[in-house]
Amino acid sequence: MKLKQLEGLLGTLQQFSHPKIELEQYPTGPHIASRLLYTAENTYGDISGKIVADFGCGCGTLGLASALLDAEQVIGIDIDPQSLEVASENAVDLELEMDFMQCDINNLRWRDHLVHTVVMNPPFGTRRKGSDIEFLAKALKVASCAVYSLHKTTTRDFIKKIAVRDFNARTAEVLCELRYDVPQLYKFHKKKEVDIAVDLWRFVPNANQAL
Amino acid sequence: MRLLTHNMLSSNVKGVVDGFPLRLEAEKWVEKEVELNVDFLRHIFHKIEWKALAGAARAVGYGELPDEADAAMLDAEDFLRRFHHALLEIHVEEGALVCPDTGRRFPINKGIPNMLLNEDEI
Numbered sequence: 080m081k082l083k084q085l086e087g088l089l090g091t092l093q094q095f096s097h098p099k100i101e102l103e104q105y106p107t108g109p110h111i112a113s114r115l116l117y118t119a120e121n122t123y124g125d126i127s128g129k130i131v132a133d134f135g136c137g138c139g140t141l142g143l144a145s146a147l148l149d150a151e152q153v154i155g156i157d158i159d160p161q162s163l164e165v166a167s168e169n170a171v172d173l174e175l176e177m178d179f180m181q182c183d184i185n186n187l188r189w190r191d192h193l194v195h196t197v198v199m200n201p202p203f204g205t206r207r208k209g210s211d212i213e214f215l216a217k218a219l220k221v222a223s224c225a226v227y228s229l230h231k232t233t234t235r236d237f238i239k240k241i242a243v244r245d246f247n248a249r250t251a252e253v254l255c256e257l258r259y260d261v262p263q264l265y266k267f268h269k270k271k272e273v274d275i276a277v278d279l280w281r282f283v284p285n286a287n288q289a290l
Numbered sequence: 291m292r293l294l295t296h297n298m299l300s301s302n303v304k305g306v307v308d309g310f311p312l313r314l315e316a317e318k319w320v321e322k323e324v325e326l327n328v329d330f331l332r333h334i335f336h337k338i339e340w341k342a343l344a345g346a347a348r349a350v351g352y353g354e355l356p357d358e359a360d361a362a363m364l365d366a367e368d369f370l371r372r373f374h375h376a377l378l379e380i381h382v383e384e385g386a387l388v389c390p391d392t393g394r395r396f397p398i399n400k401g402i403p404n405m406l407l408n409e410d411e412i
Contacts, residue, residue: 128330130294151330152294152378163402176322178295182405186412188302188309193337 085147086113092169094138095162102159103202103210107140107229111257115198115227115279116144118254123281125225126150129195132221134184134214139166139177141198146175154178154194156187184217192223192286200229203275212241219246219284226284232256232276242282250283291382291403293346297338299403301389303411311342312387312396314349319382326374332364335373347376 089109098104120126127149133142136155143166146153155177157163163179170177201214211230218226219242226248230238235253242248259277301309344355354372356363363369387396387403394411397404 128327130334151327152292154295154298158406160404167400167402176324178292179402180291180295180299180405181402182302183407186302186405186407188300189298190300190310190337190339193298 080147082113082117085117085144086110088147088173089113089140089144091172092138092140092143093165093172095165097161099159101207103205103207104137104159104162105200105259106138107200108260109140111200111229111259111277111279112140112144114255114257115229116141116148118279119196119198119225119227119281120148123225125196125227129224130154130193131196131198132156132194132218134197134199134218135201136166136179137162137200139169139179141200142166142177143169143173143175145196145198146170146177147173150196152178154180156180156182156184158183184214187217187221189221191221192284194221195224197222197226197228199227203231215242215282216246219248219282222284223286224283226280226282228280228282229257229259229277230280232278235278238278238280247285248282249285250281252281253278254281255279291398291401292378293343293350293380293382294334294338294377296346296382296387297343297377299387299405301391301394302405302407303389303392303394304407306389306391309389309391311339311345311390313390314346314382314385314387315395316350316382316385318384319350319380321375321379322381324374324378326371328370331370331373331377334377335359335361335364338377343376347380350380350382352376352380 094106131145197218204211242251
């Protein structure tokens with residue numbers, strides 16, 4: 080599948096109708112999502128034929144993009160039942176199979192390394208400090224191949240240090256810097272659109288085993 | 291929820307050490323055909339807890355998996371088809387997952403298991 084085609088399909092997905100600020104529910108735009116998955120598949124071969132988990136899947140954009148790129152099994156996890164409902168509808172609309180689970184990522188208990196690849200757009204940890212780090216720790220615990228994640232560019236040095244030192248990452252690499260357009264979803268947003276610099280990361284866990 | 295997902299999941303209730311496998315109580319399930327991927331099956335076989343998979347398959351009325359399996363069986367097409375079917379083609383729509391240690395029930399509604407814990411279970 081071509082990048083433009085992937086981006087186009089992701090652009091048709093329903094997004095949050097009533098986003099919840101305490102969960103930092105920002106949609107992952109089709110531009111960023113398509114580039115994240117396209118790179119994961121075409122540069123690294125981490126999607127096709129793999130088991131992929133989408134942590135904090137929201138409306139399912141990253142997980143459904145993985146399914147479009149022929150992941151063997153995709154599992155989306157979110158704490159919010161309304162998001163999971165929208166994500167399920169999105170899967171039906173695109174005629175894709177994706178499993179879902181309602182769970183707090185903090186309390187997720189999976190057997191280690193059964194999942195190959197975790198893709199996620201975690202909360203940036205601006206409303207609840209440290210939530211981005213909790214997602215990363217859990218992702219690096221369950222994944223056997225790679226973790227793709229978005230984090231604010233301002234946290235780059237910290238993310239690199241903590242991933243390698245504390246979460247057993249063998250490598251932690253920023254693939255590119257992106258502009259994240261956060262539309263005016265919440266009342267506290269003063270400007271119409273807030274442009275945030277985010278890094279697209281690829282982490283390789285120490286457990287990496289090639290398929 | 292497919293049985294592959296069930297095979298990954300442990301009970302997350304506070305104090306539970308093993309918590310695997312969750313006992314599957316299936317009330318409603320559907321089957322959807324998926325293309326068979328031999329390379330995937332050969333690779334994933336080594337990571338699958340076979341007894342848990344066979345038990346979950348029986349809970350949805352699929353008794354075609356042997357009680358025990360070893361890698362040599364992967365050479366038989368018949369075995370691969372059954373393994374593939376159990377792992378990827380059965381979707382549990384309604385039912386529950388039950389913690390083997392505490393008996394805590396996690397409901398499955400519209401195919402989605404709810405693994406949220408109460409405050410005193412975290």
